[in-house]
Amino acid sequence: MPERKPPRAAPLVLDVNSGYDELNLGRLALISGQKTVPPGLRRWQKTILTPDGRPVVITCTVPDDQVVPHGLDNDFMVGLVNLCFEAGLPDGPFTVSAYGLLKASGFPDSAQYYRALEESIVRLNKANYTIDEGWFMHGPHSWTTQSFAQVNYLSYVRSRSGVRGTSVITVQLAPPIMESLRAGYIKPLDLNFYRSLSQPLVRAVYRQLDALHFDESTADGLVRELSAPLMAWGSRLGILSDRPDNVARTLKPAHDELRARGYVAEVELTGRGRDKLLRYVFGPPPVGEYPELALLLSARGVKSGVAVRLSTVFPERIEEAARRFDHYLKISSRPVANPGGLLVAMVQRPEDFAELPGYAAADARPGPPPAETPAKGTGKGRSARQRPAAQDELDALEAREEAKLAALQGQALVDWVLKQLTLLGTMKHFTLPERSQLAELVLHGQLDGRTVVREATRAIAGGAPAVLAVVEDVRRHLQVTHP
Incomplete structure (x- = not known):
């Protein structure tokens, strides 16, 4: 289970190349890829296949004053998943400004997209999904039935003109989504590439293909090509047509763009009428953001696709897991039947391997400094020579962080x-x-946010009374400024 991320001084605006996607959401395509849907569409039901070929029935329903999620809702959901990671996978709701969510979703700061944002988060909160034995969960009963709204809780403040940049949005993702994120049932998502695609349907096709591209049941953890009946594929993506020629025509711009960008090497359509079959051949296998970390895993028996996924999702864990793995092989009294599977478990659940006999973690917190032992041929110990350089590096890092915060x-x-x-x-x-x-x-500079954060941080050591005292101080300031 991924540990909660510690607080760090960084703006809650995602402007990075690599992000994450929860694999169930990526594979099940709960949001129609179409840019628009009929105004009266309040329910749909579709049947899709799991990677192992099992049929899954998915139903979506919304209240009378809504339409089913579609189009840009996919992008806002991707933004929320990644913001949830940035917030440390909290147990309860997390808060972000409307501007932060807009940028995390890859959209410009404009009134048009703030309107789209408000409509989208409401739809994601109102739409209820039922997934019949198709939601994957780790444990003895892998495929479960789930019923939920993707945004389980929503609150926000809007002005007379609607949501704007400083509007505060508080959300909580559905419990099964949070359980999957914490269990590591996620895959890397190239946010830079995803955001660069031209239309909602192109991004939906890419997200679906990328989720199915990673498959741990294959020889190297990657699917090289993918085939599906055209009509079933169109239904999976939420394309609302029962005519094969319309589905093919709707998908063609997405296929042309993904082929031109090199993500797929070939898209082939064969057969006639409703029996048409669609075949994708993927382009070069993904390398990932940290190829040297992926190599550490694959050299120890982890499938290449799994190595790319884990090294992108958990880069900070790979070297330590490899050291633990090597130590375990040395002390084990019997051969390891599945070394790759063992190392994957060490990456995904490090807490299960915290007490290996005779192993000291490289990143363990140091205790009191040991007495220095003079090195041969010198009058000073090795640790005495290294400590100033390490401290200088730490001081420089803290200075850089302070400078970034001040800016x-x-x-x-x-x-x-x-x-x-x-x-x-x-x-x-x-x-x-x-x-x-x-x-x-x-x-507007009427309240020093840095000071508020510093006071709130200090208050943690004083427990609940100290925290509430900081809250009351801020509240008094709000009342004075806005009586």
Whole structure:
């Protein structure tokens, strides 16, 4: 189970190349890839196949005043999943500004997209899904039946004109989604490539193909090509047509773009009428962001596709897991039947292998400094020579972080403050209007957000009374500024 990320000084705006996708969401395609859907479409049902060939029935229903999720909703859901990772996979709701969610979803800062954002998060909260024995969970009963809304809890503040950049949005993802994220049932997602694709349907096809591309049951953990009946594939993506020629015509721009970008090497359509079969041949296998870490895993028996996925999702764990694995092979009294599987488990569940006999973790916290032993031929111990250099490096790193924090201004500073107060558990004590006021005051320089975060951090050591004292201090400031 992935550990919670510690708080760190970084704005809660994702502008990076690599992100994550939860594999169930990627494979089940719960959101129609079509840019628009009929205004009266409030229910759909489809049957898809799991990677092992089992049929799964999925049903989506929405209230009378809504339509089913579609189009840009896919992008906002990808943004929410990655923001949830940035927030440390919290046990409860997490908070972000509307601007932060917009940027995490890959959209420009404009009134058009703020309107789309508000409509989307409401749809994601209102739409209820039932998945019949098709949601994968680790454990003895792998395929489970689930019923949920993707955004399980939603609250936000809007102005008269609607949601704007400083609007505070608080969300909680559905419990089965959170369980999957914490269990590591995720895959890397090239956010830079994903965001660069031109249309919602192109991004939906890419997301679906990329989720199915990673398959641990294959020889190297990757599917080289994929075939599906055209009509079933169109239904899976939410294309609302029962005519094969219309489905093929709708998919053609997506196929042309993905082929031109080199993601797929070939797209082949064979057969006639409703029996047409679609075949994709993937391009070069993914290398991942950390090929040297993937090599550490594959050299020890991990399938190449799995190595790419794990090294991208858990880069900070790979070297330590490899050391633990090598130590285990030395001390084990019997041969390891599945060395690759053992190393995967060490990466995904490090807590299960925390107490290996005779092993000292490389990243263990040091105790009191040992007495120095003079090195041969010198009057000083080796540790005495190395400690100043290590301390200088640490000081330089802290100085760089302080400089980055000092440079944060405007909306980036607002997002950093909201993230830190969420991680510290302080934000939950404020009402929604108070959160919105706080964001406005920080944005316009009427409240020093850095000082608020420092005080909230110090208050952690004093327990609940100290935390509530900080909350009351901020609340008094809000009341003075906005009586």
